Amino acid sequence: MKEKYIKKFVEKQDELKKLVYLQNTFLVEEIKLVAGVDLAYWVKDKKEYGTCSIVVIDYNTKEIVEQVDYFDEITVPYISGFLAFRELPLILKTVKKLKTKPDIYMFDGNGYLHYRHMGIATHASFYLNKPTIxxxxxxxxxxxVDFIMPENLKGAxxxxxxxxxxxxxxxxxxxxVKPIFVSCGNWIDLDTATELTLHFIEKDSRLPITTxxxxxxxxxxxxxxxxDK
Known part of the structure; x- marks a missing residue:
């Protein structure tokens, strides 16, 4: 059954991959709002559901400006390398609930670091029309290919x-702490993606507060x- 999806999914990824631009299309000093995006899943009555949460944070104060959630049934099966096709419908419906307009979206997941450079951060950028990480x-x-462990220093x-x-x-x-894996989504370079990630790191977590x-x-x-209670 999954085979019917794969051909169509690969074609879409190959189409979008040609449009990826790994350079900044913005000025860092003009960033005001940054959104973190994540999803969670569960099964009930033999049906799979997902919920998407988007938390918008003020770049300068690091305070939460807005939070929205949306849940729905998941109809696309899980296929390794094609997670975006499951997640994107929920993400876009959640984005519609936002009253603010984030300048950049940061995803709990990969972007360019993907078999075909089409992780959720990259794939979603074309529908959000915003830079992503x-x-x-x-x-x-x-x-x-394995990664090389960086030095035990912040920012290494x-x-x-x-x-x-x-x-x-x-x-x-x-x-x-264990390292994390940062990749460009789209319309941003890797050094800036790294800089923004480190900007949102606080002392109680290895993850940026956005995601x-x-x-x-x-x-x-x-x-x-x-x-649940």
Whole structure:
């Protein structure tokens, strides 16, 4: 059954991949609002559901400006490498609930660091029309290439290079914590994506507060929907 999806999904990814632009289309000093995006899933009565949370944060004060959630049934099956096709419908419906207009979106997931450079951060950019960044907690191994562990210093990083192409960056956001994996989504360069990620790191987490707060919000949203205490 999944085979019927794969051909169509690959064609769409190949079409969009040609349009990816890994340079800044904005000035960092003009950034005002940055959104974190994450999703959570569950199964009930043999149906799969998902909830998307978007948390918008003021770039300068780092205060939460807005939070919205949306849940619905998931109809696209999970297929490795094509997660965006499952998540995008929920994300776009959640974005419609926003009253603010984020300048940049940061996703709990990958962007250019993907088999066909089409992780959720990159794929979603074409529908959001905004620069995007992928923030992954675990490493997506591509073509059997391992990442190189950076020094145990805040801001230390090593680039993930596959076939002479820089896919992303292994970044140590704090001392004595596991690194995270940053990749461009679209319309941003890797150094700026790294800079923005570090800007939102606080002392109690290795993750930027953008995607960290979004992750926490998805769990709260799921509990509300399921009626859990």
């Amino acid at each position: 992928g923030i992954a907690k675990s490493y997506l191994k591509i073509e059997n 990083h090593t680039d993930i290079v596959i076939n002479n192409d820089v896919y992303g960056r292994c970044l140590r956001t704090r001392e004595n 960290r707060y979004a992750d926490l919000a998805t769990h709260q949203s799921r509990k509300r929907v399921l009626g």
